[in-house]
Amino acid sequence: MTNMTTIQARFQLDYGDFKLDVDLKLPGTGITVLFGHSGSGKTTLLRCIAGLQRAPQGLLEINGHVWQDSERGLFLPTYKRPLGYVFQEANLFPHLTVRDNLHYGLKRIKQNPGTVKLEQAVKLLGIGHLMERMPERLSGGERQRVAIARALALNPEILLMDEPLASLDFKRKQEILPFLSRLHQQLDIPVLYVTHSQQEVAQLADTLVILEDGRALASGPLSDTQSRLDVPLAQDREAATVWQATVAEHEADYHLTRVAFAGGSLSLPAVDAEISTPLRVQIYARDVSIALEAPTATSILNVLPATITGIADGRDGQAVVQAQVGNQALLAHITRKSALMLGLQIGMAVYVQIKGTSILN
């Protein structure tokens, strides 16, 4: 069965010291982040999807179109795939102006989408004033924005991004991330985004695929995957879950904003946004504590009923507790001693106290 809104990617390749063996079904919308350390195979996977690398065994289907099927000997070369690709280095053509770089792909497309998509992309990425410049006269951040616009101008069926921020310094990253978040809200095509940065995962991912040694350890909606106990990420000192919420109410007197998520609400420091604006709220596992009864006298505002869905040993005498709050998964890092004293078990109804949150956009 072909589902019009999914990506099916199955690849096997063996370079001796590196093997890639994945079989993924990914949603046809939103940003899917391929996360892993260097050598995990995330870039190789992306290159296989683009056709820049050819896995001997592979089946790739995007929106019902087969781009590779090794059993039938089918392999569409990269230049025939309706994709957009953003490289780690912007990779602009040094002999062409920004304008000519942006038009390079457009001129070569058969069903020319016109310049509507290009104009949208130029506006979205704020590069209108750079059109006549040569790439060498752009900053790293500007270059990368032009590269993203160049890919989007083609009105691709899928956008592939290979660590687009990795070559930029902190300041430039902060300059581009808002553009990517906006992209996220305005784009109706699936994006596959490779990164090793947890910050980018938290800020951009709808779906998270964790890769290690050429295999997919986990794959699924962001907070589900982040909170999986069988994945090293949950043990990390920076372990966190990201909830997608919307602004529900402003409590101006207290300088607070209440946001709603699937199955509950949270109080946050005042957010300057209109009601029903979507937000990403990040909750670090180390900021979550657990109580068996609803605390009656506490300074912590966010106390939510939850059900324990998993417990694992963490590092340095810690326990990693996975809980379900409404429809959202949550991770808590508590001491192993506390876990024992409270007698925490899977299925128990408890209260989670969230000491701190951060808003990502």
Next chain:
Amino acid sequence: MLTTADLDTLLLTCKIAGIATALMLLIGTPLAWWLTRTSSSLKGIINTLVALPLVLPPSVLGFYLLVMMGPAGPVGKLTVWLGLGTLPFTFAGLVVASVLYSLPFVVQPLQASFAGISEQALEAAATLRASPLDTFFSVVMPLAKPGFLSAAILGFAHTVGEFGVVLMVGGNIPDKTRVVSVQIYNHVEALEYSEAHWLAGCLLLFSFSVLLVLYTVLKTQPVAHPLK
């Protein structure tokens, strides 16, 4: 002063060098691209064959070409069968010999400049719907422009300066194969030193200008010698 005969040899030399350079660019471009990109086991041997004229005495190359293109040689038999006659001591024969003789001076700067083009630029073009051939014309050629200029200048200049191969393959026929370097030899043989001075001076000035352009304007390394 330059005599009419001297001017004729200068004109003929430029004609041969011009045609040979055009041919070398046509053959050398795909050859250099293939040599830069391939991982074929043939790469070593092809590189060697192309570079051979750099170390071979011109008279040796000329001798083999003469034998091969002569009526009894394989190339000669082919050209006779094609109704073209034999190539030695003709204008066409001299062009063929020049192409083989100067080819490394075209292929090597091209190879060096192709090698400097990142794989990433080619991949970017592919993700922007450019076929490999399209990529070659729209990305590789513009980026390798200095390489093409060096290749053309060096190929032309080296062809102008050849002597040994010309004597072997072309002989000394006025308006057909008598080039500048041979004319200088003729003058010296006839003890016409002042005529020899004029022509030799022309070549010296020409060579100096060519190298000056390469070093100052193009800022390349014109001596593309693999063994130095």
